[in-house]
Amino acid sequence: MKVRVLGTLLGTAALAVPLLSAPAHGADTGRTAPPRTGFESSNGARWTTQPEEQDFLRAVDGASARTTLTTIGTTKEGRPVQLVRIAERPRTTSTVLLICSQHGNEPAGREACLSRVRDLAYATDRKTRDFLRGTTVLVVPTANPDGRAANTRGNSDGVDINRDHIALATAEGRAMAAVLRDRKPDLVYDLHEYGSTPKVYDKDLFDLWPRNLNTDPHLHAESQKLSDRYVRPTAHASGFTTGTYGIWTDPVTGEPTQQVAGDGQERILRNASGIKHSAGLLIESRVDALTEAEQKDEALNQRRRVASHLTSLDGALRYAAERRVPLALATTHARLAGFADRGPVYLGGADNDPAEPSEILADPPCRYVLTKDQIADVRDELALHGVAFKSTASGAHVPLRQSQRALIPLLLDSRATYPLTKGKSDTHC
Structure with a gap:
């Protein structure tokens, strides 16, 4: 052969x-x-x-x-x-x-x-x-x-x-x-x-x-x-x-x-x-x-x-x-860009379909806050996605300042199309 x-x-x-x-x-x-x-x-x-x-x-x-x-x-x-x-x-x-x-x-x-x-x-x-x-x-x-x-x-x-x-x-x-x-x-x-x-x-x-x-x-x-x-x-x-x-x-x-x-x-x-x-x-x-x-x-x-x-x-x-x-x-x-925590995140659109204003997080939150029940439900999925989070007495905080910054709103924002759960946006970190 x-x-x-x-x-x-x-x-x-x-x-x-x-x-x-x-x-x-x-x-x-x-x-x-x-x-x-x-x-x-x-x-x-x-x-x-x-x-x-x-x-x-x-x-x-x-x-x-x-x-x-x-x-x-x-x-x-x-x-x-x-x-x-x-x-x-x-x-x-x-x-x-x-x-x-x-x-x-x-x-x-x-x-x-x-x-x-x-x-x-x-x-x-x-x-x-x-x-x-x-x-x-x-x-x-x-x-x-x-x-x-x-x-x-x-x-x-x-x-x-x-x-x-x-x-x-x-x-x-x-x-x-x-x-x-x-x-x-x-x-x-x-x-x-x-x-x-x-x-x-x-x-x-x-x-x-x-x-x-x-x-x-x-x-x-x-x-x-x-x-x-x-x-x-x-x-x-x-x-x-x-x-x-x-x-x-x-x-x-x-x-x-x-x-x-x-x-x-x-x-x-x-x-x-x-x-x-x-x-x-x-x-x-x-x-x-x-x-x-x-x-x-x-x-x-x-x-x-x-x-x-x-x-x-x-x-x-x-x-x-x-x-x-x-x-x-x-x-x-x-992979390093997310640590700068700058720039918009897009919840919709494509390179041949400009995002609508409602689909653009021009100033994303600094983190998402999850309850105990929410983090219990999505802990494994966040880990598989390579998303870091910090456990708290009331649940967890998911900071955007990390490598997967652009992915996190797609997973946790209430306006995302396919969220794992709807976290609470926090702009005061």
Whole structure:
């Protein structure tokens, strides 16, 4: 078996890359051949099963010293939510987090993630190893294991996990929040699939950066660079078309005509991670068959969907390699900015939808005051969000002068759209 090494990380042309006939990473790969996913073994005829995924990840973890496999949560039905860490060193300059298959009926991104986990673990070329000396790659291969088992969008309770990054009501959402808090990724890359509308909304790939207005401007700019200069050009070089997620266009002029998704809603991962000081991108591959041949051959359709994700993912990893230092500087600046306790906080709006005056806290309170019952209800969620608070005899105080300053009003202000609880604003600290 031959393993394709990361094309755009190693060279300039996507997918035009050298092949490895066998792993050769000194003592940490042993003598075994690299494992294959169920998708690869069937040539795209079926998706990798969850038992196959577990065997695959265990094989990769056991073969490479640069990988670590941990369980970060357990679903209601008892399935593990797992995290793979890939790096040459215990500490690196930056961290990339791949979140795959939040929606269980969108499996193509998961297959791309599994393949790239293996490729990064087994790669022997100098450029990839140099990349992994400076960058840690974290991967959640299946963020919604129960949904994947049932082939449903939501989890076993029918909850859309990608709408749970504020409330943290699900085990899956809580697991990802803990990763964001503890690993502090500089980049969050979220892989999905979508159903097209012919002529007005039917690109091979759509992407979208954090639109929430509380995203640090430097990280907003980095996220757009990721899309404009890396992911989209890499996809185009491989013959895939791209567009902006949620925007319908006129089939003749190409001008935007309607917005059907993609606002600044804070409970969506790409926005939540932006508010929490990570650059990021949502990427969506087209599910629908492109040709008559794909209609007749499901494997052909599935291979195209996975190939488009693999290509876009290579663009994202090349961005992480080339923009490692500027990205780390941007995230560090964003994480420290909250301690200055200056500037507005936005309860609504987006980068393409200016906030109404009623949605802007031009002069936010210095803290929120919670009762004993309130802090008892939201203590765990605040901790998972990385929000510090001070317990008092009557409840708790949550100061805004901290790294998660912009997030706190979204969690506690009475005017927020998705508050955990409605705290009392205090302007006299």
